Amino acid sequence: MNLIMDYSNTTAILLFAQSEKKVSALKPIASSSKQNVLLWKKMNDHSIKISQQTKLPYFISNENDQVGATFGERITHSIETIFAKGFDKIIVIGNDCIELKAHHLLQAERDLRRNDLVIGSDYSGGAYLIGVSKLKFKAERFKSIPWQTKSVFTALQTLYRTQSIAYLAYLHDCNNASDFKKATQKLSFSDSFRKILLSFLSNYLVQNDFETRLYSLDYHAFNFNKGSPFYV
Secondary structure, eight states: OEEOOOOSSSEEEEEEOOOHHHHHHHOOOSSSHHHHHHHHHHHHHHHHHHHHHTTOOEEEEOTTTOOSSSHHHHHHHHHHHHHTTTOSEEEEEOSOOTTOOHHHHHHHHHHHTTOSEEEEEBTTSOEEEEEEESTTOOHHHHHTSOTTSTTHHHHHHHHTTTSOEEEOOOBOOOSSHHHHHHHHHHSOTTOHHHHHHHHHHHHHHHHHHHHHHHHHHHHHHHTTTOSSOOOO
């Protein structure tokens, strides 16, 4: 687990994700495999950059050091590893939220001072950010959450139903080209990250739009005279 050695703050950020090569094979977004690896490197770099901007200590955990057979086991192990280093609160993020900024992380850090759980929900029932405190962390139940499904947000609320929960604004997680398109539209036109992402996505979106239009033309041509048979 890669880390920045600064324990002056009791809250740490955990970037829990996969390397660009690994995630690129699972999420083909750009028009070529090489471009796709570069795209996900930019996504990882973005998560690291905003973590650095907070001045909070941060850790990076990917498939090379994650332990466990399931997603739940792996993320729980990574969280417990950081708790074991002396941190009392952890903010977990991934590498697939374009809209996530440093101010969201700092808000989560402030909210964790007064709450046991902080959730940043995406629009599909998942979470782009989870903040947990060591005092109220229930490892075994945390493992059993239906991770990577549309029930994560609800399951977290249920798990912490007797505890205090703070909520961040809804943001988009990006798992396909459509998600990326929606998320980039939310960014400012002057945002340099938006321009970088669009350069990777442009060929894919143009090709996808062309194929959609071509299919639409074929469909309408095929159905133009659809109706009762005409007998001669």
